[in-house]
Amino acid sequence: MIHHDIVSRVETYFHSLPNDVFPDGLKSRATVVLSGSTGWGITEGFDEKADWDLHILLGNEAYQSFIIEHGANYVIDDHGNSPIVFGQINGQEWLMERVEGNRSGSWPLYLWIYKNCVFIQDPLSISSLIEKYQLKFERELDQLRRDHFVLFSVRRLDTSSSAKREIVTAAGINRGEMVKVALQTFSLIHGKPYPYNKWLAKHVERLCPEGEKLVELCNNCLMETRLEVLIGLAKELRNMMEEEMRKITGEQRWISHWWEFNKN
Known part of the structure; x- marks a missing residue:
């Protein structure tokens, strides 16, 4: 849960920014938006390593006037504050592009962020x-589950194939991608x-x-140095993902015959 004094402190910080850092007339x-671990409200967001990640959004007309003065790549990078503040300034179109999924990997990631x-x-x-885009997410959830599960299955096969050939670098790259998509897919399952x-x-985990259990298995996949053991772990991960998916969707051909749905 977010600490209410943090909200007040961030608000005071923002409105106290000098005019040459962020124009008074646009405040x-x-x-x-306070994003990152502090915005999420987890314990790590309030320890000595935490900083404040700010998203500062302007209407498109106001943003155009801002970049005329400061440029499109301007950020607030304040190491003098405690905690450190990193602030991105963008127009509303920047967010729309991401929640519409027009940037690779942005959907449904930016829905989670916001x-x-x-x-x-x-x-x-x-x-x-954002609440309207939550409804979009709910409409698209079945397709997202399928697409992510198929991609997970591809990355699982890539991992096993490279491990069987003892191609260490490829196995390392593929196992990381396999684990990432497994975790993403599990979130969509739920x-x-x-x-x-x-x-x-x-x-x-939460x-x-x-x-x-899934995170523990994923960590084992990432840390295992014996490629022959990694092959077995990847199979175990596949079995768990199939079981968890079937709990929600029932038996689907794209689970048992995922290769027919692979568009890579």
């Missing part, structure tokens, strides 16, 4: 917009969008006891 027009954050102020009503890599395992 009341900006939606300010549903697990704190809105410090929201004159653009972004929080209401009806949730998923976060970025840093917090993906923690998110899955979903249910099976999530904890």
